[in-house]
Amino acid sequence: MRRSRSAPGRAAGALIILALAVAAVGAGDDAPAAPQPPDLARVDDTAHVRTTDHFVVRGHNGPLVDLLASSAERTLARLGRRRLAAPAAAAPIEIIIHPTREAYGAAVGADLAGAEAHVAIRRADDGTLERTIHLVQRTDEGRFDDRLLGRILPHEIAHAVLEARFVKASAPLYLQEALAVAAEAGEHRTAILLAGLAVAEGRDLPLEDLVRRDEVEAEQAALFYAQSYSLVTYLRRQLTERQFKRFLDELAGGQPTFDALRRALRVGHDASFAARLQQAWRDDAVRQAALVAATEPAGRAASQPAQGG
Numbered sequence: 001m002r003r004s005r006s007a008p009g010r011a012a013g014a015l016i017i018l019a020l021a022v023a024a025v026g027a028g029d030d031a032p033a034a035p036q037p038p039d040l041a042r043v044d045d046t047a048h049v050r051t052t053d054h055f056v057v058r059g060h061n062g063p064l065v066d067l068l069a070s071s072a073e074r075t076l077a078r079l080g081r082r083r084l085a086a087p088a089a090a091a092p093i094e095i096i097i098h099p100t101r102e103a104y105g106a107a108v109g110a111d112l113a114g115a116e117a118h119v120a121i122r123r124a125d126d127g128t129l130e131r132t133i134h135l136v137q138r139t140d141e142g143r144f145d146d147r148l149l150g151r152i153l154p155h156e157i158a159h160a161v162l163e164a165r166f167v168k169a170s171a172p173l174y175l176q177e178a179l180a181v182a183a184e185a186g187e188h189r190t191a192i193l194l195a196g197l198a199v200a201e202g203r204d205l206p207l208e209d210l211v212r213r214d215e216v217e218a219e220q221a222a223l224f225y226a227q228s229y230s231l232v233t234y235l236r237r238q239l240t241e242r243q244f245k246r247f248l249d250e251l252a253g254g255q256p257t258f259d260a261l262r263r264a265l266r267v268g269h270d271a272s273f274a275a276r277l278q279q280a281w282r283d284d285a286v287r288q289a290a291l292v293a294a295t296e297p298a299g300r301a302a303s304q305p306a307q308g309g
């Protein structure tokens with residue numbers, strides 16, 4: 001639910017920490033329904049390490065370390081095919097699986113102990129990105145957290161990958177979270193429904209507010225994530241692939257969202273641009289939610305919980 005930086009700006013060595021709120025957008029209604037082998041909750045005394053082309057995975061359960069390593073490589077390949085990924089960075093991404101929330105809290109410090117997972121990003125003096133993803137293996141009930149492979153891992157990898165693309169300016173928070181949510185497995189029904197419902201009920205976050213935020217309170221996190229996902233997927237459908245890439249490039253170059261969008265679309269300054277965009281996007285959010293609801297069995301859509309408070 002939080003995103004914090006321990007040092008401002010992009011100075012070399014600045015430690016950038018992106019806290020996550022995967023659970024904010026829904027508790028796994030769209031997660032893969034694979035049964036969990038029971039031993040993934042086990043914790044050995046041994047520290048297991050598995051190194052792949054792009055990752056170094058550490059944890060206290062050998063099969064889980066192997067599973068995460070191969071899953072991480074597949075996720076990276078999938079993000080690369082979507083052309084959102086930066087070129088493979090020289091430094092491998094480190095993934096640390098903490099056995100419990102307590103162990104996670106003790107390792108990452110009080111500031112992040114409330115998050116479920118996060119990626120810590122450090123830019124070394126020579127410009128190399130050092131990225132470490134911190135995950136928690138077990139739920140508070142001592143079971144394996146079955147959101148880890150389908151949701152939390154791809155979400156954090158998307159953050160780590162996007163960060164490598166934004167060197168000059170930081171990616172806006174809505175973009176980071178939208179692309180991280182998009183990387184998660186499943187159809188994202190909860191996010192689409194939540195965004196559409198908020199618009200229909202007139203309690204959506206205004207566009208200008210959404211695109212300028214660099215922090216979100218816990219109670220607004222679910223809505224922020226859902227609307228961010230809604231906005232970015234709307235833009236991806238409206239823009240050609242080339243225009244969307246240009247949009248990302250303009251953002252990476254430090255342009256604010258509306259200017260980046262106008263440049264990508266090659267339209268001049270227009271005082272009503274943001275208002276018209278907001279109107280079209282809100283209409284689309286309601287339409288998308290109606291489409292999703294229509295493909296649900298009766299009664300189920302209405303009972304979709306809005307997680308995350």
Ligand SMILES: [Zn+2]
Pocket residue numbers: 019020021022155159176177180
């Ligand atoms: Zn996130």
